[in-house]
Amino acid sequence: MKRFAALFTQLDQTTKTLVKVESLASYFSEVDDQDKLWTIAILSHRRPKRPVNSTMIKQWAAELSGVPFWLFEESYHVVGDLAETIALILPEPSSQSEEGLSYWIWFIKSMTQDGEEEKKAKMKQAWSCLSAVERFVFNKLLTGGFRMGVSQKLMTRALAKSTGLDENVLAHRLMGNWTPDTTTFADLILSEDPKEDDSRPYPFYLAYALEDAPGSLGNHSDWLAERKWDGIRGQIIIRNDELYVWSRGEELVTDKYPEYHEFKSILPHGTVIDGEILPFKEGKPLPFAQLQTRIGRKNLTKGILEKSPVIFKAYDLLEWEAKDTREWPLKKRRERLASIVKEFSSESLKISDEVVFSSWHELGIEQERSREYYSEGIMLKRLDSTYRSGRKKGDWWKWKVEPLTIDAVMIYAMRGHGRRANLYTDYTFAVWDGDQLVPFTKAYSGLTDAEIHEVDRYVKKNTIERFGPVRSVTPELVFEIAFEGINKSTRHKSGVALRFPRIKRWRKDKPKEEANTIADLLSLLDIYG
Amino acid sequence: MLLEFTDRGIYCPQAAIFIDPWKPVDKALITHGHADHSRWGHKHYLCTAAAAPVIKYRLGKVNLQTTGFGEIHTINGVKISFHPAGHIVGSAQIRLEYKGEVWVVSGDYKLEEDGLTETFESIKCHTFITESTFGLPIYEWRPQIEVFQEINNWWRQNQALRKTTILTGYALGKAQRIIQNLDDSIGKIYTHGAIENVNEILRQQNILLKDTIRVTAEIPKEEYIGNIVIATPSAVGSSWIKKFSPYSIGSASGWMNLRGARRRRSVDRGFVLSDHADWKGLNTAIDLCEAEQVYVTHGYTSIFSKWLNERGVSAGIVETQFEGELAEIGESTEKEEEV
Numbered sequence: 096m097k098r099f100a101a102l103f104t105q106l107d108q109t110t111k112t113l114v115k116v117e118s119l120a121s122y123f124s125e126v127d128d129q130d131k132l133w134t135i136a137i138l139s140h141r142r143p144k145r146p147v148n149s150t151m152i153k154q155w156a157a158e159l160s161g162v163p164f165w166l167f168e169e170s171y172h173v174v175g176d177l178a179e180t181i182a183l184i185l186p187e188p189s190s191q192s193e194e195g196l197s198y199w200i201w202f203i204k205s206m207t208q209d210g211e212e213e214k215k216a217k218m219k220q221a222w223s224c225l226s227a228v229e230r231f232v233f234n235k236l237l238t239g240g241f242r243m244g245v246s247q248k249l250m251t252r253a254l255a256k257s258t259g260l261d262e263n264v265l266a267h268r269l270m271g272n273w274t275p276d277t278t279t280f281a282d283l284i285l286s287e288d289p290k291e292d293d294s295r296p297y298p299f300y301l302a303y304a305l306e307d308a309p310g311s312l313g314n315h316s317d318w319l320a321e322r323k324w325d326g327i328r329g330q331i332i333i334r335n336d337e338l339y340v341w342s343r344g345e346e347l348v349t350d351k352y353p354e355y356h357e358f359k360s361i362l363p364h365g366t367v368i369d370g371e372i373l374p375f376k377e378g379k380p381l382p383f384a385q386l387q388t389r390i391g392r393k394n395l396t397k398g399i400l401e402k403s404p405v406i407f408k409a410y411d412l413l414e415w416e417a418k419d420t421r422e423w424p425l426k427k428r429r430e431r432l433a434s435i436v437k438e439f440s441s442e443s444l445k446i447s448d449e450v451v452f453s454s455w456h457e458l459g460i461e462q463e464r465s466r467e468y469y470s471e472g473i474m475l476k477r478l479d480s481t482y483r484s485g486r487k488k489g490d491w492w493k494w495k496v497e498p499l500t501i502d503a504v505m506i507y508a509m510r511g512h513g514r515r516a517n518l519y520t521d522y523t524f525a526v527w528d529g530d531q532l533v534p535f536t537k538a539y540s541g542l543t544d545a546e547i548h549e550v551d552r553y554v555k556k557n558t559i560e561r562f563g564p565v566r567s568v569t570p571e572l573v574f575e576i577a578f579e580g581i582n583k584s585t586r587h588k589s590g591v592a593l594r595f596p597r598i599k600r601w602r603k604d605k606p607k608e609e610a611n612t613i614a615d616l617l618s619l620l621d622i623y624g
Numbered sequence: 625m626l627l628e629f630t631d632r633g634i635y636c637p638q639a640a641i642f643i644d645p646w647k648p649v650d651k652a653l654i655t656h657g658h659a660d661h662s663r664w665g666h667k668h669y670l671c672t673a674a675a676a677p678v679i680k681y682r683l684g685k686v687n688l689q690t691t692g693f694g695e696i697h698t699i700n701g702v703k704i705s706f707h708p709a710g711h712i713v714g715s716a717q718i719r720l721e722y723k724g725e726v727w728v729v730s731g732d733y734k735l736e737e738d739g740l741t742e743t744f745e746s747i748k749c750h751t752f753i754t755e756s757t758f759g760l761p762i763y764e765w766r767p768q769i770e771v772f773q774e775i776n777n778w779w780r781q782n783q784a785l786r787k788t789t790i791l792t793g794y795a796l797g798k799a800q801r802i803i804q805n806l807d808d809s810i811g812k813i814y815t816h817g818a819i820e821n822v823n824e825i826l827r828q829q830n831i832l833l834k835d836t837i838r839v840t841a842e843i844p845k846e847e848y849i850g851n852i853v854i855a856t857p858s859a860v861g862s863s864w865i866k867k868f869s870p871y872s873i874g875s876a877s878g879w880m881n882l883r884g885a886r887r888r889r890s891v892d893r894g895f896v897l898s899d900h901a902d903w904k905g906l907n908t909a910i911d912l913c914e915a916e917q918v919y920v921t922h923g924y925t926s927i928f929s930k931w932l933n934e935r936g937v938s939a940g941i942v943e944t945q946f947e948g949e950l951a952e953i954g955e956s957t958e959k960e961e962e963v
């Protein structure tokens with residue numbers, strides 16, 4: 096684990112891409128194949144199953160540290176991260192371990208079968224022979240949610256550097272439904288003729304956000320415009336009469352979308368389509384939240400399928416007649432895609448229509464109407480471009496609509512984490528319902544450090560009541576809250592739930608009486624919900 | 625009670641004297657020169673001779689009397705003496721004794737010897753008023769020799785890459801502790817003006833600091849390459865540091881113990897180095913002084929006092945409405961510079 100922990104430290108200490116790739120590449124050239132494979136797996140979100148829940152881990156860590164449970168919880172609140180809290184609070188290790196990453200992954204996996212007492216004994220064994228950083232890494236592997244600050248793309252680049260293989264070839268080989276238990280480093284990465292794997296998708300091409308006016312892209316007739324749909328980016332693969340559905344997180348999600356199952360009898364062998372898994376009913380898209388309700392479910396009941404059906408909005412054609420078409424210019428790919436969708440018609444397969452425009456100005460008007468189409472904005476794609484992999488600047492741009500906003504009054508504040516544990520940084524906001532204030536959203540970030548300190552002082556001086564880390568405050572401060580969407584919600588008192596709420600600015604110019612009302616919020620729900 | 629907690633600070637009615645008061649008073653005992661302990665506007669100040677020059681420099685013309693460590697001053701029957709707190713040069717715990725009852729006010733303190741500061745001395749007392757800046761079990765410092773090994777290695781690496789090393793620490797205390805423990809065989813030590821001003825004061829009081837060079841506009845940029853610049857925390861992200869490019873920047877502070885804090889500081893390296901006691905240090909100090917009653921101030925007061933009570937040490941929070949609210953605000957503003 097020492098080498099992997101050292102890698103983690105190196106990655107954690109820099110924000111520079113070049114340095115990260117450098118560190119990873121030299122790590123790959125040093126460790127054995129099994130450790131390489133597990134590192135690739137972890138960096139591509141293939142984690143071992145979590146064998147213990149947080150309550151158990153917390154209790155064992157507190158016990159081993161000789162700290163009462165409440166004090167552990169208080170510390171956890173300050174640190175804000177369970178794996179880190181445990182790493183910091185445990186006593187110095189009594190021995191060392193020379194075992195590598197794979198051993199410890201095996202160790203974690205071995206716990207799945209164990210009873211509680213055995214699990215506890217194993218955790219204590221691990222904690223007492225790992226150093227603070229090793230423990231942190233181990234805890235992260237154990238509890239999941241491990242971010243190493245390295246995208247799959249950077250990892251692929253580093254791997255290319257250490258193996259001498261082409262980056263795109265590697266990106267392709269890394270995709271698919273493998274785990275370190277079902278393959279080896281040699282088979283997955285080094286084998287020149289990898290086993291036929293029909294399910295293997297192409298790497299997605301991702302768009303950059305357009306910061307300047309679209310005029311900066313040059314001649315408008317070089318560009319294709321379409322709506323930016325608010326679903327999950329996906330890839331449909333038909334090979335040898337089988338269907339594979341991939342989501343952008345590179346997960347195989349075929350079983351989650353029975354609506355698509357008819358594609359395998361409709362579309363011919365060797366067809367791969369890039370598009371959006373979009374909740375859609377009665378001729379129009381549904382809010383993203385509708386899709387979310389079915390993502391987490393193990394069993395898709397009839398009721399759910401009726402309430403939140405999906406279609407596939409096709410953007411692009413990546414393979415046709417079993418040949419890679421990504422080198423074709425977009426214009427050609429789109430034309431072929433349109434004719435395929437038409438010829439092999441299915442209720443669940445629709446093309447993402449082009450937005451026709453004859454000037455950037457005209458497109459601007461269309462862009463402002465995005466919400467009428469239940470879309471997030473406009474996508475711009477260069478007509479003569481090939482289909483690239485990953486996020487590369489230049490050919491694809493997303494031009495998002497301005498967020499919705501509402502002016503609201505702060506009524507609760509909560510303490511932050513870590514260095515900010517003494518500062519009130521997270522707030523709850525309310526709008527007027529007659530002379531009552533109804534809370535409707537939490538929001539944080541978006542304020543400058545100076546403003547956070549100012550709000551913090553206000554909170555401390557104007558506390559009405561305390562509930563643990565939360566304080567209710569005299570309603571006085573007004574903030575403009577920006578959000579991407581609004582939906583009906585039965586779980587919230589206000590009856591609405593916002594998508595990506597954040598503080599846009601502090602409205603020092605507005606007295607609290609002039610904040611928006613629940614009626615304003617509901618009218619936004621009527622228009623956009 | 626020998627000491628009371630008022631809205632101006634800790635007060636001894638028998639001697640009519642305050643300790644580190646935050647509002648103007650007639651007579652003030654000052655533990656040390658940091659801004660949250662020595663404030664402007666009191667009529668009379670008493671502090672250690674070693675702490676005085678910096679306090680004079682910071683506050684200008686004040687009516688200040690000094691004392692040696694251990695010297696006893698009797699005011700209306702109260703015996704007052706100052707004892708090393710190990711926090712920064714001249715910093716003191718203040719002992720007050722009246723009719724056999726002994727109270728000690730810790731001020732800020734640390735137990736580890738740092739090579740510069742007078743070593744912390746444990747004072748037996750009936751009542752101990754302790755700080756609790758790092759009063760959580762997640763704060764445990766490694767011996768400074770290890771931390772400085774890390775710092776010196778980082779400096780060497782940067783030098784090999786032909787970069788300037790910039791390390792930040794607050795100007796009074798941390799900066800000098802860093803300077804004193806750097807391996808100056810690696811290169812030259814440059815200092816930010818605010819730090820060099822303090823260095824000059826300390827040298828005048830015969831403290832042997834390693835050689836440092838004040839950063840000035842006249843020094844050609846190339847001179848800094850491979851050397852180290854000690855700067856104040858406010859330098860991070862300022863235009864002042866641009867001239868040292870290419871550089872690697874680090875921060876030395878107790879808060880660097882947390883990953884989130886390291887990342888938010890947007891420095892390349894965070895070194896865990898504090899002039900305050902860690903969790904073990906606080907607990908050791910309390911055990912050693914054998915106090916029957918402890919009051920906790922300045923930090924994680926409620927958590928730390930609850931912990932002490934569970935351990936069988938009777939503990940309370942230094943609680944006035946003023947302290948309760950404003951100390952928290954102090955935490956979020958002044959601590960930035962000081963810890």
Ligand SMILES: [Zn+2]
Pocket residue numbers: 656658711732962
């Ligand atoms: Zn201090």
Ligand SMILES: [Zn+2]
Pocket residue numbers: 658660661732962
């Ligand atoms: Zn202090």
